[in-house]
Amino acid sequence: MNVTDLKNLFMFCGGLGMFLYGMHTMSDGIQKSAGNKMRQLLEMLTNNRLMAVLMGALITAIIQSSGATTVMVVGFVNAGLMTLTQAVGVIMGANIGTCITSWIVSLGQLGDSMMLFSPSLYAPLLLGIGAIMIMFIKKPSSKLAGEILVGLGLLFIGLDFMKDAAGSYTDLPIFKNAFEMFGSNPVLGILIGAAVTAIMQSSSASVGILQMLAASGGVVTAASAVYISLGSNIGSCCTAMLSSLGAPRNAKRAAVIHLSFNVIGAVLFGAGMFLFFQFRPALGSGSIDSVGISIFHTVFNIVCTALLFPFAKALVALSGKVVPAGKKDKELAQENAVEEVVRHLDKRFLETPGVAVENVLNEVVHMGEITLENATLAVRSVFDEMPDEYSKVYENEKTINSLEKLLTEYLVQINNLSLTEKQHQIINHLFYIVSDIERVGDHTENIAEMAEYLHNNNIVFSETGISDLKEISEKVLASFQYAIDARKTGSKESVRHVVKLEDMVDDLEEELREKHIARLSNNECSASSGVIFLDIISNLERISDHADNIAGYVKDEM
Known part of the structure; x- marks a missing residue:
């Protein structure tokens, strides 16, 4: 490995770090700004599942993580503050809300057509203004706004670093062959997406990296992007599943609902897209950009929610079969x-x-x-x-x-x-x-x-x-x-x-x-x-x- 390769490796690692930390900082600042409003939003939930879906989408858009939203749902179900029927709606909405991050990442490509509107142009300015607000302005609301700006600036700078570092290598045959393999094998593509997301514990981050690779050299095929995106939805369940370990049965059922919803959606869409690409192979093997990934990610989550929305009670029943009631379970009313x-x-x-x-x-x-x-x-x-x-x-x-x-x-x-x-x-x-x-x-x-x-x-x-x-x-x-x-x-x-x-x-x-x-x-x-x-x-x-x-x-x- 020569000095240039080492420099690119370090730049990619640094970019990845800035991207992830930027997402965390921006999300943290938004959460602080929201204060206790997320709890108040959840308290608005009734047995109206449509309202639950909207609340799930809104809360996830705020905290930038469907996994975190589902963990919170598991907690509310465990505490008896939310029914499983309500949880289904929030979980469905969470998948829609997570699409906001992919659109933020897509701003880089949308701005490339007009440099004046490119996020990479303003990212250092956002970072500078945010740092000044945090360090020199005492007003709490200004400090929170500064955190959001710093996070947003780091996110775009990190994306640019990763794009520049990876751009030199996306033309290599190994990248092209890998994505062709993921595109031709739906199961492998979905497993890769699920594994990467489970490791990073954020579907937003894994899809964001996929978008960066798509924008850096056109190496990502449409079919591979579809399957990896579907897998990322399954991988996002890992956080909630781990969170439910050792929890009462209803909390486990909420995590199972999240997993079953995402798996069913991924299987249905994966099978449908595989058949589609068999008839239109040129579309599947063609390249896709970051905006295209955002469009698919959003359409998939909205359509999947619309298709499974009428079957919410069936998902609750399925979770009851997977996690059956035990003889020693106690009702909340019987607890001290x-x-x-x-x-x-x-x-x-x-x-x-x-x-x-x-x-x-x-x-x-x-x-x-x-x-x-x-x-x-x-x-x-x-x-x-x-x-x-x-x-x-x-x-x-x-x-x-x-x-x-x-x-x-x-x-x-x-x-x-x-x-x-x-x-x-x-x-x-x-x-x-x-x-x-x-x-x-x-x-x-x-x-x-x-x-x-x-x-x-x-x-x-x-x-x-x-x-x-x-x-x-x-x-x-x-x-x-x-x-x-x-x-x-x-x-x-x-x-x-x-x-x-x-x-x-x-x-x-x-x-x-x-x-x-x-x-x-x-x-x-x-x-x-x-x-x-x-x-x-x-x-x-x-x-x-x-x-x-x-x-x-x-x-x-x-």
Whole structure:
């Protein structure tokens, strides 16, 4: 190998690196810009499969990877947030959405006819502007725009590097013979496309490289491009299949639906195109450019979706045959709160940080709602002698402690992802909020223990004491409920309610403490009941403090 060959090899490797990194950077910037909108889009899904297809196409166009979209779908199915019927539509749409990358790559050829509109002319400028925006502009939205521009610039520069490096060798007989072999043997062509895509874990990248080779010297035949493109669709299933390993059966079924849809489409189109090329061999052996590959890729995915769209339920049934139900499967309704949260905090969501942030936020709110129910139960146990309630409070407290550990570990994982400044702020606040909610759980347990002590020792509060406890406990529970609502909805009104109630609880706690001490001095109640009373209102006041902390974090994000 001479110096020129070595230089071309290094240039090709560098170009491939810039192309892949550019795709990643552009996708990452777009995902950050989209924020939590992808989760909101998925929440729009109903049993209307057409809407599901449109959402799948849109989300994949945003994140530039059908594999990543399908992994997210597997996660939603695993979490019980999406049915398999909905998943079929999203998976079909994902294949359409992935075509956007091939059209971006085709811009290079479309611009060649008019140099003024060539992406390679503007790629260095995009890269420069993007770098300046990232380094010197503090506005978060500008930094995200800079990331997208840098990614786009690197993508086109990488393509040019690969095209220049490969251009010297595309005339060699080995390239021509290889593509003629792929074109004459559909099975081999499809297997090559599937293998390359499985290795790169991106059909967009593998089709992009095929387009680059097609544009660099006309070595790619139409037949080989068709079969390799079909194979790339099958190879894109690899990510979702790997993601479903160890997951519950419904998640495996979602991955199987993705694989079966792409395999059926590839077989139908492969057989059809093979017959077509038998009658028109000149078309199959003729060269194809990058735009032609984009056109075929888009037409194939749209037609395949249209053909199989009516058979969505059949695909679901097929996945049930491939992954049959087991005797030990549990329905979501039968799972306890911890198991349910484990399902919802699926690691697959970490592939899309915006969705992961929204998901963990919802689960923190869920933890708060469980804690609120437990606090209500504990307060009620003070006034009603119901032994079963104590044990239920203690059991719920174990659940709350387990949720704190799960959520904190998941927050650590999210915090290491590529997040926007706003998302980082939310995650940092959620760390503290989880801790505040857990402390509320501790105070709740303390109240239940004191209630149990009261009833076990036949200690009774005076009517005035009971009335005072009911007054402060109502305000404390309302304060915590408003705090959870503020975290859930971002409501300014809920934040104001918490602040107002916190001031009232502080004043009331001090007032009740003084009144109770006066009752003790006048022998209106026993010393033992006095200590318990003061401990209960102290724990109630601390719950109100934690509610105020939660509302304060939400206020900081406004």
